[in-house]
Amino acid sequence: MAKRYGGKFSPQDDASSPNHPPRGQFDVARVEPAGARANLLFLPAVALVFLSLNDGAVGLTIGLIAAGLLTAAAFLLREGLRAESAYNARRTARRPAFPRKIFSSLLTGLGVGLAAYRTEYLDAAAASEASLIAPILFGLMAGVLHSVSFGIDPMTDKGMEGIDTFQQDRVARVVEDAETHLSEMTDAIKRAGDRRIEARVERFQDTARDLFRTVEEDPRDLAGARKYLTVYLKGARDATVKFADVYARTRDAQALEDYSSLLDDLEQNFAARTRKLLLDDRSDLTVEIDVLRERLQREGVRLD
Template identity: 25%
Template sequence: MAKAKRYTPKESPTFNYTKGTLLYIFLIPLFLSIVLALFQTNIQAFILNGISFFLFLAVARVAKRGFEQEGKYHHATFTKAPKIPYKMIAGYLLGGATFFTAFVTGGEPFVKSAFLAVIATVGYYLFYGFDPKKDKLENLGDISAEFVLETIAEAQGKLSAIEEHMQNIKDTLLHEKLTVALQKAEHILQTIQEDPKDIRVARKFLIVYIDGIAKVTDAYTDMDEKEIDTHTKERLHTLMDDVDEKFDKELARLKNNNQFDLDVHIDTLKEQIKN
């Protein structure tokens, strides 16, 4: 039986993994210089160009991590600002790499090398910007931010585990039902992030049902799928139908609760206007 399409969340991150490719251009002339020094058996030039190469490679790698971190931050509705400012670190590292390459490797004057380092760093920040600094933790009420973040992280971790298990499930119908369930679970998580006030009630729902699916898929993949009888598979299909129905009800509950909150605010505002 053909394997169904792999699960991909509807609200997947859209950050650009190619961002920062321009930084790798610095590596091309340095790499050519290393090759040339090697052919000329110029050990000093080989070592210095090699150091410069790895400094700029470090810049590109650190910056890429910062760009990915920034993309996840912008994608998330509810999150804290990154703890480690990788983009800023990459900017300073770029200045240091530029200075070393100009002054030590290239033999340029100190002032000129320092000027090039400043220009490189300023240009980097103007083009790529700074790391996010503001937490996105609105609409909390009396809920702890750490509690919300831990709940979301726990649920997302279980979803990732289920996704890994699904790669080994060849039952097309079961795979499709799991895909639908995970998409709805992602939708519920997104709804909670937009309005975390329901997190205490939703947490029990998320952990119980998502954890239940994770345990089922884990047990399923631990067995040889050929040895699982038809009756057991039918029970699993029915179970996933029940889960699907529960997810729909939870989504409706969350949306109705938001509507109730809106009605309360409208009624309160009307009373204030009358008074």
């Protein structure tokens, strides 16, 4: 009986062994959410400090307090924008525990109002003659415009229906520790002084974060991924620290090759684990659909 020949060079073999091309360096690159608009809000506080230097003790004190409020508002805004970006990047996420952007708007209003009161105080003949109407109006307008420009924090959880919050908290703690390992890898590899290997580490970290997101979206996958998020990442961090120290001193090409090979193996294993978890999730869905179909058929419900 005739038999079709097949091998690794046969065209039909491509479908059975899909080739996963290496991901590019900028595949998951994102724009820094706290960009120029947020950073510009540090400038009014600096200007206010210099303008208050020759205004006497009271004027200087009011100016410094207002500048401190504006600086705190700018810092809160930066962190709020980053938290919002992380919230939007995930399919399942909890609302921020602390509404940074809302408090940033409040502090901005207070800072602007206090700065306006400083001007009223300096222009008045006596402290009792300083009007509060203009500072209050300026503060309200500044707070409202700040909220309109940057928005408010997410106020509801996203995609949390049917997810065990206790398990979600466990996953959050494990992922936080894993992110710490990745940060330590980043700090260590900088000592090697090789931009190419730094980019290679970043690519592995992107693959590892794909696994993080998969586990976060379905906390039941934590059992199958815990070893990757703890043991393997800790080992990768230790190997990175050792490699960076050795390579910074010796520029050993063999050490570079061995470390690059380790990153290749780790990336392939993390990617394979992510695909397996996704496949298991799809299998669970198929089982649930089949069980529901059988139950409906037993009860005489037509599925046509």
